[in-house]
Amino acid sequence: MEKNKDDCSNKEQEEEQVVNPWVVSVKDGGKIDYDKLIDKFGCQRLDQSLIDRVERLTGRSPHVFLRRGVFFAHRDFGEILDSYERGDKFYLYTGRGPSSESLHLGHLIPFLFTKYLQDAFKVPLVIQLTDDEKCMWKNLSVEESQRLARENAKDIIACGFDISRTFIFSDFDYVGGDFYKNMVRVAKCVTYNKAVGIFGFTGEDHIGKVSFPPIQAVPSFPSSFPHLFSGNDRLRCLIPCAIDQDPYFRMTRDVAPRIGYHKPALIESSFFPALQGETGKMNASVPCSAIYVTDSAKQIKDKINRYAFSGGQDSIELHRKHGANLEVDIPIKYLGFFLEDDAELEHIRKEYGAGRMLTGEVKKRLIEVLTDIVERHKRARAAVTDEMVDAFMAVRPLPNMFS
Ligand code: TRP
Numbered sequence: 233m234e235k236n237k238d239d240c241s242n243k244e245q246e247e248e249q250v251v252n253p254w255v256v257s258v259k260d261g262g263k264i265d266y267d268k269l270i271d272k273f274g275c276q277r278l279d280q281s282l283i284d285r286v287e288r289l290t291g292r293s294p295h296v297f298l299r300r301g302v303f304f305a306h307r308d309f310g311e312i313l314d315s316y317e318r319g320d321k322f323y324l325y326t327g328r329g330p331s332s333e334s335l336h337l338g339h340l341i342p343f344l345f346t347k348y349l350q351d352a353f354k355v356p357l358v359i360q361l362t363d364d365e366k367c368m369w370k371n372l373s374v375e376e377s378q379r380l381a382r383e384n385a386k387d388i389i390a391c392g393f394d395i396s397r398t399f400i401f402s403d404f405d406y407v408g409g410d411f412y413k414n415m416v417r418v419a420k421c422v423t424y425n426k427a428v429g430i431f432g433f434t435g436e437d438h439i440g441k442v443s444f445p446p447i448q449a450v451p452s453f454p455s456s457f458p459h460l461f462s463g464n465d466r467l468r469c470l471i472p473c474a475i476d477q478d479p480y481f482r483m484t485r486d487v488a489p490r491i492g493y494h495k496p497a498l499i500e501s502s503f504f505p506a507l508q509g510e511t512g513k514m515n516a517s518v519p520c521s522a523i524y525v526t527d528s529a530k531q532i533k534d535k536i537n538r539y540a541f542s543g544g545q546d547s548i549e550l551h552r553k554h555g556a557n558l559e560v561d562i563p564i565k566y567l568g569f570f571l572e573d574d575a576e577l578e579h580i581r582k583e584y585g586a587g588r589m590l591t592g593e594v595k596k597r598l599i600e601v602l603t604d605i606v607e608r609h610k611r612a613r614a615a616v617t618d619e620m621v622d623a624f625m626a627v628r629p630l631p632n633m634f635s
Contacts, residue, residue, distance in 0.1 A: 251476050252432065254369065256503060263510045266304060266475075266502055273478050275305045275500065282306070285313050290352035297345050297501065300568050305475060307485065308497035312470050316353065321634050322468040323461070324349055325451045325496070327360035328388065330380035331370050335387050336522035337602070338504030340609070341569070343391045345501070346472045356397045356460060356633035359388060360451050364403040368440040378404055385621050387525060390612035393624075397633045399460060400624045403447055410458050414450040414491075419443070421487040430479050448477075449484040452496035459627050469496040474503060504569065509541030509562055523602055525609045532606060533599050536563070540598070544584075544591035555587035556594075563594045570601050 249258045251269055258264055270277055283298050297303050312322050326346050328339070350357050361384065363377040372380070381402045388400065407415070424442070427433055433442055452469045454461035461467055471481060478500060485495040506521040520535050527535070543561030545551035558564050558581060571577050580597065583589035 252479055253476050256476055264503065269475060270305050273305075273475070273482070275307050275475075275478065275498065276309075278304050278306045278309065278499065282309060282313070285310075286352070289313060289316060292352050295345060295348040295352075296572055297341065297348075297569070299574070301502075302341065302569060303345060303472070303499050303501045305500040306498055307481070307500075308495065309470070309499050312468055312497045315468060320468070321355055322353075322470050322497075323355055323454065324357040325360070325469050325471050326357070326473060327362060327448070327451070328384055329362045329366045329369075330377060330384040331366045331372070333380065333383060334524050334526040335384065336524045337570075337605075338522065339387075340391065340525065341501060341504055342472050342474060343388055347391050347393055349470070349472060350394060350397060354397075354634065356630055357393065357399070358451055358457060358460070359393075359398065359400040360448070361385060361400065361402040362448060364407075364447065365444055368438070368444065374404065378402065382621055385624065386613055386616040387609075389616045389620060389624055390609055392612070395620075395624055397630055398624060399457065399628075399630065400621075401627075402625070405625070406627070407447065411450055411456040414453050414456050415446040417491045418446040418449050418484070418487050421490050422446070422483060426483075430483050445480055445483055448480045449487070452481070452484050452488070453493045455493075459629050460633070466494065468494050471496050471498045473498065473500060475500040476503070505562060505565055507535060507539040507541065507562060509560060510565070523606070525606055525613070527606060529603045529607070532603050536595050536599050536602070540566070540595060542591045542595075545587075548590070551590060552587045556584045556591065558585050561591075561594075563591070563598045566598055567594070567601065570605060571597075 247259070248262070249264055249268070250256070251264065256264070267277075278298075278301075283294050286298065287294050293299075316322065324346055326342055328343075346357060349355070361381040363374075363381040366372055366380070367374055367377040370377075381404075385400055385402075422445070427442060427445065431445065450456045452471065454467040454469065455465050471477075473481075478498070481496060481498055488495045507523070508521055520539050523532055523535060541560065541562040543557035543559065543564070545554055545556070556564075561584075564581065564584065567577055567580065571580075580589065580594060584591075584594050
């Protein structure tokens, strides 16, 4: 929920919660109501039977993000599994808008999950770096956006993607040819009124913004990547993303059948909360609201100890008596994302909730878990060379991408 609210129109602020690619906000410091979001967007809840099917089809225990409901909504994920079961593969598509030098833990979530999907299903993956999007929305220069895209590509590669099955591209470099033809096909199907309805553009927005959605739409179609999927126009696409990206793909799914393509399927995550908590006003100018993958062990420790919102009671006596409020406790939330051991998490929840464990002890465990993840990420990123970035971003066939 670390999005800035600067570009939130008055109309939006009157609504109780606003979730779109640029604004995530809740009125009066409430929490995002994900059930409402599912209803409003018209997607489906990811239920246990689908998770069980993933386990059966891949022969692996489902990822923590599936077990713990981090990825909680979908569109047509069942269809992807149906066709996979019949022997038809699919490809994965995800992306990142390179708006900052270094990523925070929340940014890693879709990539860690996509890596798991790639390994479990053994399928190809395309990753879009929307340097053009950030250039237009964040007022960065073209050159700076391109530089950030390459820097971010290193963090993405450090998540462990398999180069024989992964194509990373930047819009500034790759848009053209068949990709561009698909953009024009999509653009012709979306009226200005429709775009205003989906994205909330106003008369003051520059036309670059209005023209952008087809660029994020068309990686959903295999024919946008002739070097990968030539002759495979019916290949299905699955998009793992945070649910704020849903508007782009609502538009894409609306258009797809009209231009002869499959609708892409989606698997969507909730948001990673800021250290200060899920409630209260989230503000981009609050310092230290996130753990960055570049943070030192000491920074991680200090941030968690000082800022991570605690559901523990004010005094030890009260805490022993009433226990912690796990619903609002950020250390527990973060452990739910990143502590893999189900039994240990359950133990901590139980002890902390009953007041036998103190906030300091829970934070200490969280510091260990996150320091380990961040240190591993740093090592992996340091090993990513410019040559590797070039290799992942080379327009090339991937001959063994399904094996
Ligand atoms: N718009 C996304 C962002 O700002 C980047 C993106 C492009 C993306 N294509 C995607 C994210 C597909 C998820 C799935 O971060």
